[in-house]
Amino acid sequence: MQVLSYTEENYLKGIFKLTIEMADKVEAGTNEIATHLGVKPATVNDMLKKLKDKKLIHYERYGKSSLTKEGKKRAIEIVRKHRLWETFLHEKLAFNWDEVHEVAEQLEHIQSKKLIDKLDQFLNYPSADPHGDLIPNAKGELSILPRKTLIEELVGHQCKMVGVKDNSAEFLKYVDKLGLSINQPIKVKAKQAYDNQIDIEVNGKKHSISPKFAEQIIIVCPTCNKK
Amino acid sequence: MQVLSYTEENYLKGIFKLTIEMADKVEAGTNEIATHLGVKPATVNDMLKKLKDKKLIHYERYGKSSLTKEGKKRAIEIVRKHRLWETFLHEKLAFNWDEVHEVAEQLEHIQSKKLIDKLDQFLNYPSADPHGDLIPNAKGELSILPRKTLIEELVGHQCKMVGVKDNSAEFLKYVDKLGLSINQPIKVKAKQAYDNQIDIEVNGKKHSISPKFAEQIIIVCPTCNKK
């Protein structure tokens, strides 16, 4: 299995984020990839040809790009490494959850299967990183978490918004105002027995929401589902 | 403080190993550096000019090279990172001591002061790596270890040969036969009360040596001197 360069790995990861991880999208455009990676479209173009030659992506002239089976496998490995390192930094080295990303961007490119397997073991096979994102296991599988609404979430748990039930403009405006969006981590700080208000923290900001609102927010909770 | 490339860091580390770490040598030749780093002299030549411009080495055309104060400081930081990572891999992730080097070669280039400080703390400020080499502290200082002879070493400790007392050909031949050399780690496995023979392990091989031999081997022991 050929070793990929730091840069090639970043392209695969970028395409992965823009397609597979973004719900129902399956292909990514050249400009889109360029913006995501902070390089120019011409640069991306060269790399797409290279990745196609290596059979890591599907790509045709003037067409959109998507990962091949092998490309996806590689991308998942990188994501796995990134998230394991983030978990390590947060849990073992006491980094704040917002400081881990930058360092993990570097650590994810270290080449050593043994290192990652041992790290996974050392961290006790975590299923989610400090941001609440799922960590693929050594086989590249993601544990599929059951969906529920925010009203059902336990106090103290960190969950992640994956959707909403209500689609009215009024509701969505409020969602937006709270800083909520797809994939946004939410922490449930407390529940008031008196009026069932729920205190949550979103992106460092605390809010108190009504049960009516909470039952419209669809979430998954890795904490609830740790083995 | 300018960030150095992966490659520049490796050159600094290489020059450091060939000069300061090699006892009484103070300068390294171009060919010598090339051999050490596995590249061609022409390549080294270009880099020497570049490192000179950056004031990291002293270098004159057709002359030998040595680190400036700043270059030395940088090299020591890299060595520190390397040895801390080796210690992490060995102590926390249960890597064998002969497996750690390769991975540490990659990890030593991760740029994050916070990461290294936290790692140092997490490992409880170790003073030597799994090979017995000293780890510079955050200020770049090496603890100077007291010298003693192998006969004084405690059972279970890992020490490192730093010299010999006897210089006869006969003795040195035997030293060589045991796989001993300057900087060679030695582990004291046991001492026989009966005849004072000492069981040691050198490079994975076990030997039983006489007290007469042991008292000619000068060592330092980081384990004995841990704070």
Place this chain on the structure above:
DNA sequence: TATAATTGTTAGACTAGCCTAACAAATTTT
């Protein structure tokens, strides 16, 4: 000390990854 051997340098070339500028194809808008 003159010659041979070693060591170091230069010139020119290659690759990966990036850029800009000009252009071509595809898509959207009118």
Place this chain on the structure above:
DNA sequence: AAAATTTGTTAGGCTAGTCTAACAATTATA
């Protein structure tokens, strides 16, 4: 469906780090 806009491609150039081949300086040897 023609025009305008957006998206994607090509051509050519740059830098870092590598190489080979030819040459120059230094050092060792006869």
